[in-house]
Amino acid sequence: MLLFVIALLSFQAKCALAQVTLAEVGHFTNSSTIYGLAVDSAVAGHYAYLANAHDGLRIYDLSDLANITNVGYASNTSNGAASGVAVSGSHAYVANANDGLRVYDISHPTNITDVGHLSNIGSAVGVAVAGNYAYLAVQNQGLIVCDVSAPANPVNVGHVFEPTIAMDASGVAVSGNFAYLANGRDGLRIYDISDPTNPMDVGHASEPDSGGVALGVAVSGRYAYLASDGDGLRIYDISDPTNPSGVGFYALQHGTPYRVAVSGHYAYLANGREGLRIYNVFDPTNIVEVGHTAPNDAVLTVGVTISGNYVYSANQQDGLRIYAQQPQLGMSLTGTNTILISWPTLAPFALQQTAYLTMADWVTLTNAPVPFGAKSQVVIPRPPGNAFYRLMSQ
Numbered sequence: 001m002l003l004f005v006i007a008l009l010s011f012q013a014k015c016a017l018a019q020v021t022l023a024e025v026g027h028f029t030n031s032s033t034i035y036g037l038a039v040d041s042a043v044a045g046h047y048a049y050l051a052n053a054h055d056g057l058r059i060y061d062l063s064d065l066a067n068i069t070n071v072g073y074a075s076n077t078s079n080g081a082a083s084g085v086a087v088s089g090s091h092a093y094v095a096n097a098n099d100g101l102r103v104y105d106i107s108h109p110t111n112i113t114d115v116g117h118l119s120n121i122g123s124a125v126g127v128a129v130a131g132n133y134a135y136l137a138v139q140n141q142g143l144i145v146c147d148v149s150a151p152a153n154p155v156n157v158g159h160v161f162e163p164t165i166a167m168d169a170s171g172v173a174v175s176g177n178f179a180y181l182a183n184g185r186d187g188l189r190i191y192d193i194s195d196p197t198n199p200m201d202v203g204h205a206s207e208p209d210s211g212g213v214a215l216g217v218a219v220s221g222r223y224a225y226l227a228s229d230g231d232g233l234r235i236y237d238i239s240d241p242t243n244p245s246g247v248g249f250y251a252l253q254h255g256t257p258y259r260v261a262v263s264g265h266y267a268y269l270a271n272g273r274e275g276l277r278i279y280n281v282f283d284p285t286n287i288v289e290v291g292h293t294a295p296n297d298a299v300l301t302v303g304v305t306i307s308g309n310y311v312y313s314a315n316q317q318d319g320l321r322i323y324a325q326q327p328q329l330g331m332s333l334t335g336t337n338t339i340l341i342s343w344p345t346l347a348p349f350a351l352q353q354t355a356y357l358t359m360a361d362w363v364t365l366t367n368a369p370v371p372f373g374a375k376s377q378v379v380i381p382r383p384p385g386n387a388f389y390r391l392m393s394q
Contacts, residue, residue: 019328020266020278020291020344022311026065026322030055035076038314040126040259042087043307047071047109049092050320051082051303057094057102059109065322074104074112084126084171086134091115091151093134095124101136103151118146118154126171128179133157133196135179137169143181143189145196157197168213171227171259175219178202178241182214188226190241205236205244216259218267223247223284225267227257233269235284248284254295263306264345265374266290270304273297276313276323280344282374290344293323309346309393329389334379341389342377349391351378357388364392 030036030052037053048060059072076082080099085092090107101124103116121144126137132149142165145158161167168184177194190203207214212231217224222239235248255274260267265282275293293301293313303314311323327343334340341351351369352362369376 020346021326021328022276022278022291022293022323023326024321025310025324026062026068026320028060028068028070028320030317030319036319037081037316038303038319039082039316040084040303041305041312041314041320042085042092043305043310043312044087047106048305048312048320048322049085049087049106050314051085051094053081053083053316055082057082057085057092057104057112059106059112060320061109062322068320068322072106072109072112074102074114083124084137086127086129088129091148093127093129093148095127095136097123097125100124101127101134101146101154103148103154105151116148116151116154118156121156125169126182128172128174130174133193135172135174135193137172137181139169140167142167142169142183143172143179143191143199145179145193145199147196158193158199160191160199160201162201170214171216173217173219173224178238180217180219180224180238182217182226184213184215185211187212187214188217188224188236188244190224190238190244192241203238203241203244205246207231215257216270218260218262220262223281225260225262225281227260227269229256229258231257233257233260233267233279233287235267235281235287237284248281248287250279250287250289258302259304261304261306266344266346268304268306268311270301270313272300272302275299275301276304276311278325280374291325327391329391330375331389333382337382339380339382340377341380342372342375343391345371345374345376349376349393352390352392353383354388355383355385362390 035054040051056076057074078099080096084095094102100119105113122138122141134146136144143160171182181189187207188205191199212228216227226234232252233250236244256272269277278291280288305312313321330342
């Protein structure tokens with residue numbers, strides 16, 4: 001288990017903030033790959049799959065985060081540029097720009113095999129996979145659905161192109177019977193894909209007059225999250241897909257939101273030279289920023305992926321960076337003379353206690369954390385003397 005000493009607090013201290021610190025734990029630079037521009041990533045098991053633009057697809061072994069190794073590589077010898085990647089089972093699906101869709105057998109990560117290809121569909125920049133179908137966001141073409149039940153022979157079976165709409169598709173997400181398309185200045189498009197061979201446009205949320213350009217989309221539960229260049233983070237209630245309604249908005253003064261990912265009650269925004277941003281979206285009408293990396297003019301963060309307690313940042317020339325999320329402990333004395341300890345609910349953590357920082361006798365408390373909004377809480381008796389607390393990831 002990985003240990004996090006998040007905060008060491010005596011019981012007299014009070015801290016109401018529910019912040020998240022991002023601690024960098026791994027980095028693989030792109031300096032050795034002339035054409036490498038880390039754009040998007042997917043994580044499965046202890047491997048990360050990187051869409052690395054003209055360089056192609058790279059696989060990294062994450063078993064030892066202090067020593068990340070590139071174990072697999074599929075070069076991009078075509079006119080494509082790996083722009084999006086999704087992993088399902090033993091295959092990786094790459095949206096390869098003008099080259100279309102590439103399907104790779106990754107059952108042996110050290111020996112990637114190019115097994116399938118679908119061309120002549122336009123510039124594929126985003127991909128999501130559900131069941132036997134791959135859903136592609138294709139610039140100037142909209143949504144394309146591919147049957148990948150036979151990975152060696154992907155087939156274009158469904159296409160939505162609306163000539164009266166500026167089809168500037170940049171990202172796609174799938175949830176249930178619906179596909180969600182980030183469609184540039186047109187905003188968010190929702191398609192009924194209950195019949196993948198006949199996707200139907202059923203819902204639309206236009207970008208406001210602020211000049212926003214929808215670049216990335218993620219879906220969790222009844223909400224869709226839109227990364228909007230020139231605008232910020234927008235949240236839509238999609239409980240009725242035919243009538244998505246805006247419920248939350250976080251304006252950004254700097255940066256370019258390229259992609260968004262959601263895990264639990266938190267949204268993660270890849271915000272260009274402003275780095276990664278984390279938002280508490282438990283109440284989508286009241287979005288609160290709770291963590292971020294430092295802005296860096298030399299690093300352009302364009303992709304973000306969440307797996308467990310880790311955040312994976314695709315940073316173009318800078319390569320792939322990995323951060324561990326470290327929730328900060330909050331502590332207060334209650335009216336009944338007990339201690340309330342809380343922390344942001346991310347991955348599972350165990351709360352530990354000790355009386356002296358100089359000793360290694362940390363004891364794991366048996367009190368079960370209780371969810372409260374986007375936080376976990378534990379109420380414990382007031383200790384007779386000083387006590388210190390920390391979290392350990394499980």
